Amino acid sequence: MEQRAECVKRTEELLARWRVLRRELDVRGVQLLAVSKYAADADVDILIDAGQQDFAESRPQQLRDRAQHYPDVRWHMIGPLQKNKAKYIARYAAMWHSVEDIRTARAVAGYVLDRRLPVLIQVNVSGIPHRHGVLPEALCELVQAVQDMPTLNLVGLMCMAAQKNHNGSDFSKLRSLREALMNGSLCNSQGLQREYLQTLKLCMGMSGDYRAALAVGTDMVRIGSGLFDSVAQG
Ligand SMILES: *Cc1c(COP(=O)(O)O)cnc(C)c1O
Numbered sequence: 001m002e003q004r005a006e007c008v009k010r011t012e013e014l015l016a017r018w019r020v021l022r023r024e025l026d027v028r029g030v031q032l033l034a035v036s037k038y039a040a041d042a043d044v045d046i047l048i049d050a051g052q053q054d055f056a057e058s059r060p061q062q063l064r065d066r067a068q069h070y071p072d073v074r075w076h077m078i079g080p081l082q083k084n085k086a087k088y089i090a091r092y093a094a095m096w097h098s099v100e101d102i103r104t105a106r107a108v109a110g111y112v113l114d115r116r117l118p119v120l121i122q123v124n125v126s127g128i129p130h131r132h133g134v135l136p137e138a139l140c141e142l143v144q145a146v147q148d149m150p151t152l153n154l155v156g157l158m159c160m161a162a163q164k165n166h167n168g169s170d171f172s173k174l175r176s177l178r179e180a181l182m183n184g185s186l187c188n189s190q191g192l193q194r195e196y197l198q199t200l201k202l203c204m205g206m207s208g209d210y211r212a213a214l215a216v217g218t219d220m221v222r223i224g225s226g227l228f229d230s231v232a233q234g
Contacts, residue, residue, distance in 0.1 A: 035224030140187035156201035168212035
């Protein structure tokens with residue numbers, strides 16, 4: 001009996017956090033990706049029943065398993081990818097947010113059947129070497145390569161901010177890169193299809209820094225612990 005009461009309380013708290021978050025995001029037209037990498041299926045069930053349609057995973061196997069288990073909602077890939085798991089993303093991801101090199105992009109592109117997979121390029125705007133994402137200096141080459149892959153559709157840019165990004169400066173950097181791609185001040189020696197770049201979206205902001213990302217004008221946020229982890233909420 002007590003266990004049941006505990007369970008009902010957990011469910012109510014999860015739903016309350018989700019509703020508050022959705023209200024805050026919906027009025028701004030920002031899309032919530034519920035990052036379920038550490039969440040139990042029971043919690044995923046609860047959010048799907050409540051109407052959440054977009055979930056994100058950082059490991060390709062788990063994305064595949066959940067996409068098979070929950071085929072009626074969308075599964076976004078947000079983590080690093082190795083070529084030997086390319087097939088999972090090609091088959092099961094609704095969107096691939098973490099494109100960071102040409103070879104892996106090509107591997108995924110080769111497995112995509114009967115559709116164009118929407119992808120975002122992850123950019124390392126943190127200034128810290130060896131972080132995930134392509135460096136801004138190498139962005140043009142990757143954009144060009146992705147545009148040349150007919151089964152991939154470049155729809156945006158993604159980043160993870162450095163830990164101490166309290167003022168949102170990493171987010172501003174990503175937004176500036178998008179503006180520069182759109183207006184042609186970046187990559188103008190490449191033969192890019194400019195019109196194709198006019199609708200690029202931004203995916204940035206996690207539990208600890210999503211408000212800074214909202215302030216900069218992100219289109220999507222990725223929230224895990226702040227949603228699923230009741231301990232993180234105190
Ligand atoms: C885990 C993860 C998130 C969510 O982080 P939280 O701090 O739990 O909200 C967002 N983006 C990526 C790429 C992640 O791996």
